[in-house]
Amino acid sequence: EVLLLESGGGLVQPGGSLRLSCAASGFTFSNYAMSWVRQAPGKGLEWVSVISGSGGNTFYADSVRGRFTISRDYSKNTLYLQMNSLRVEDTAIYYCATKTAVYGSGSHFDFWGQGTLVTVSS
Amino acid sequence: QTVVTQEPSFSVSPGGTVTLTCGLNSGSVSTSYYPSWYQQTPGQAPRTLIYSTNTRSSGVPDRFSGSILGNKAALTITGAQADDESDYYCVLYMGSGTSMFGGGTKLTVL
Numbered sequence: 241e242v243l244l245l246e247s248g249g250g251l252v253q254p255g256g257s258l259r260l261s262c263a264a265s266g267f268t269f270s271n272y273a274m275s276w277v278r279q280a281p282g283k284g285l286e287w288v289s290v291i292s293g294s295g296g297n298t299f300y301a302d303s304v305r306g307r308f309t310i311s312r313d314y315s316k317n318t319l320y321l322q323m324n325s326l327r328v329e330d331t332a333i334y335y336c337a338t339k340t341a342v343y344g345s346g347s348h349f350d351f352w353g354q355g356t357l358v359t360v361s362s
Numbered sequence: 363q364t365v366v367t368q369e370p371s372f373s374v375s376p377g378g379t380v381t382l383t384c385g386l387n388s389g390s391v392s393t394s395y396y397p398s399w400y401q402q403t404p405g406q407a408p409r410t411l412i413y414s415t416n417t418r419s420s421g422v423p424d425r426f427s428g429s430i431l432g433n434k435a436a437l438t439i440t441g442a443q444a445d446d447e448s449d450y451y452c453v454l455y456m457g458s459g460t461s462m463f464g465g466g467t468k469l470t471v472l
Contacts, residue, residue, distance in 0.1 A: 299459035348413035
């Protein structure tokens with residue numbers, strides 16, 4: 241059974257930093273791309289970032305590029321999202337999700353975690 | 363700026379059929395966008411329904427189907443049930459590793 245467990249959310253002031261983690265189990269971690277998707281309170285879903293199975297390719301939404309960094313640790317089967325220079329508008333539930341591939345066919349989201357809430361407020 | 367468009371809301375009667383669509387503010391949606399569909403109930407994580415236009419994810423009942431209708435991707439629910447009342451999101455692959463969500467459709471079954 242695929243399990244994705246996010247952690248690391250919390251309250252942070254504008255301009256602050258936070259690192260989210262997503263512990264993965266039930267599948268071969270290196271065989272799958274991984275992604276972060278967020279949802280602001282009462283709003284729709286927004287794709288944030290993706291990293292390839294090898295970790296060699298990363299992509300970001302315009303709204304977070306230059307502030308957020310996605311990475312993965314194969315020894316811990318864990319996905320990360322380092323979030324710097326946080327803004328009030330980054331407040332959201334952050335979900336991690338598996339993807340069969342980064343590009344084209346297979347680039348859909350397969351399995352989802354339950355999410356972790358990030359609140360940016362003074 | 364590219365926007366993925368969805369109906370904000372839709373209503374269907376129990377047992378009825380409804381088709382939700384997913385378009386682009388400029389241009390047509392084709393299979394090359396690998397459209398996918400997700401269901402989300404309040405307080406829950408999304409659930410994958412359809413990918414690559416018309417492939418059902420594991421465990422998804424066959425009353426959910428995907429297609430291209432005209433210049434849009436479409437999700438059709440046949441024989442709607444009460445627990446189909448959810449938010450539905452489409453995603454298009456925009457190239458260069460990037461994906462874009464539509465704004466979502468709130469489906470009411472009544």
